[in-house]
Amino acid sequence: MSSTDTIVAVATPPGRGAVGVVRVSGPAVPRVAEGILGRLPPPRAATLANFRDVDGSCIDQGLALYFPAPHSFTGEPVLELQGHGGPVVLDLLLARLVALGCRLARPGEFSERAFLNGKLDIAQAEAVADLIGAATAAAARAAVRSLSGEFSARIDALLAELTGLRVRVEAAIDFPEEDLDLPSWGRIAERLAATRASLDAVRAAARQGALLRDGLAVVIAGPPNAGKSSLLNRLAGEDVAIVAPVPGTTRDVLRQPVNLDGLPLVVVDTAGLRVTADPVEAEGVRRAGQELRRADHVLYVLDATEANADAGAADLEALHAQPPLPADVPRTLVYNKIDLCGASPRIEASPDAATPTRIYLSARTGTGIDLLRAHLKTSAGYPGAEAGGLCSARRRHIEALETAGRHLDAAAELLGGSPVPELLAEELRLAQAALGEITGEFTSDDLLGRIFADFCIGK
Numbered sequence: 041m042s043s044t045d046t047i048v049a050v051a052t053p054p055g056r057g058a059v060g061v062v063r064v065s066g067p068a069v070p071r072v073a074e075g076i077l078g079r080l081p082p083p084r085a086a087t088l089a090n091f092r093d094v095d096g097s098c099i100d101q102g103l104a105l106y107f108p109a110p111h112s113f114t115g116e117p118v119l120e121l122q123g124h125g126g127p128v129v130l131d132l133l134l135a136r137l138v139a140l141g142c143r144l145a146r147p148g149e150f151s152e153r154a155f156l157n158g159k160l161d162i163a164q165a166e167a168v169a170d171l172i173g174a175a176t177a178a179a180a181r182a183a184v185r186s187l188s189g190e191f192s193a194r195i196d197a198l199l200a201e202l203t204g205l206r207v208r209v210e211a212a213i214d215f216p217e218e219d220l221d222l223p224s225w226g227r228i229a230e231r232l233a234a235t236r237a238s239l240d241a242v243r244a245a246a247r248q249g250a251l252l253r254d255g256l257a258v259v260i261a262g263p264p265n266a267g268k269s270s271l272l273n274r275l276a277g278e279d280v281a282i283v284a285p286v287p288g289t290t291r292d293v294l295r296q297p298v299n300l301d302g303l304p305l306v307v308v309d310t311a312g313l314r315v316t317a318d319p320v321e322a323e324g325v326r327r328a329g330q331e332l333r334r335a336d337h338v339l340y341v342l343d344a345t346e347a348n349a350d351a352g353a354a355d356l357e358a359l360h361a362q363p364p365l366p367a368d369v370p371r372t373l374v375y376n377k378i379d380l381c382g383a384s385p386r387i388e389a390s391p392d393a394a395t396p397t398r399i400y401l402s403a404r405t406g407t408g409i410d411l412l413r414a415h416l417k418t419s420a421g422y423p424g425a426e427a428g429g430l431c432s433a434r435r436r437h438i439e440a441l442e443t444a445g446r447h448l449d450a451a452a453e454l455l456g457g458s459p460v461p462e463l464l465a466e467e468l469r470l471a472q473a474a475l476g477e478i479t480g481e482f483t484s485d486d487l488l489g490r491i492f493a494d495f496c497i498g499k
């Protein structure tokens with residue numbers, strides 16, 4: 041697939057910098073280079089050049105790099121101009137290149153062309169965006185692994201297993217006279233079960249990869265003065281929120297990115313949950329409720345020195361009963377201020393899904409915070425930065441893996457009865473189509489558009 045137009049964009053971030061890079065891709069690159077440089081630079085050699093305006097005057101002086109097709113990022117002829125990183129000079133360069141017939145690129149359009157020309161699959165193109173957006177070193181390392189194709193290779197292996205299965209099932213459709221005997225169906229069922237197991241392993245890995253990319257929204261809630269803001273400051277390692285003995289201090293929602301051993305968290309501090317006549321505080325309480333419904337993990341902070349702290353926990357849940365929080369959001373009860381009652385830090389793990397874990401700590405002295413940090417990691421299923429080997433992944437990938445899993449389950453169910461090869465083949469085809477969406481083997485234009493629209497311009 042080749043594009044007819046030639047696109048241009050500034051590839052470096054807006055603002056002033058030592059160097060600013062303008063990237064041009066498309067069939068007109070040789071002609072555009074003649075226009076702005078006076079000649080086409082030799083392939084892949086950094087060439088000092090004057091970037092010339094239409095009247096021949098010099099807009100900037102810098103390095104020109106020419107990558108002939110197909111050996112470029114997009115697979116098309118690419119020209120990179122490395123000039124000085126000022127917004128005005130870069131605008132002048134852009135205007136000149138547009139006058140030479142280039143069109144301003146849409147977000148992600150360079151990556152989209154790289155995909156269409158077979159330089160990257162979609163999961164790899166997404167990994168480029170994830171590497172740029174990585175919030176922690178562990179997330180960056182996972183993105184590089186996906187970029188180099190490790191995640192795609194695991195998907196391709198699943199696709200190959202499914203192709204093998206389909207070949208056998210479709211043979212039964214094409215040559216019904218050679219009816220498959222029972223042992224043959226048995227072997228197909230075995231292979232199907234093995235494929236299902238590999239798929240589960242890939243999905244578990246993708247979950248962890250997505251966690252590194254998206255991070256975890258940890259929302260702190262609880263009654264006024266329990267020490268919610270103190271806990272945020274303790275987790276952040278700095279004084280982000282105002283702490284005061286006055287109830288109702290926090291009204292706005294505060295968000296603080298926290299790096300938890302490579303796992304990116306966004307810790308959200310909210311107004312204390314109580315009925316109040318103050319309209320500003322009431323708005324804060326309303327917003328706290330809103331945050332709770334978006335949380336990946338809720339920390340209910342309670343004052344351990346208050347006799348009725350336990351009753352408080354039940355009341356807190358009731359406060360949010362309308363509408364209720366999703367049942368699968370983990371909640372942890374944090375009993376704070378243990379320094380005041382001389383208790384030692386401890387964790388009481390949740391005995392069943394309905395009972396939250398309890399952690400006793402002191403936000404003021406920091407004792408017991410380690411228990412909370414470890415608990416947040418375990419509950420998210422994060423193996424820790426030292427685990428290594430993680431690939432970045434996205435929610436979209438997990439959903440596709442789950443869809444494929446459902447079709448494999450349906451296929452297994454068919455095999456349990458007296459199998460109709462046509463129905464079986466259809467389930468396997470649907471599973472394969474779902475997996476193919478991850479790398480882009482089978483992808484609608486609509487999905488492509490949505491994926492690349494999230495990228496930044498110039499990439």
Ligand SMILES: Nc1nc2c(ncn2[C@@H]2O[C@H](COP(=O)(O)OP(=O)(O)O)[C@@H](O)[C@H]2O)c(=O)[nH]1
Nearest residue numbers: 265266267268269270283284285377402403404
């Ligand atoms: N002794 C002690 N005091 C605390 C602790 N955590 C918070 N406080 C105090 O409790 C009061 C309320 O704290 P704050 O973090 O503003 O509570 P919030 O209203 O829940 O955000 C402040 O005076 C804090 O200094 C703790 O662990 N130990």
Ligand SMILES: [Mg+2]
Nearest residue numbers: 268269289290
């Ligand atoms: Mg507060």
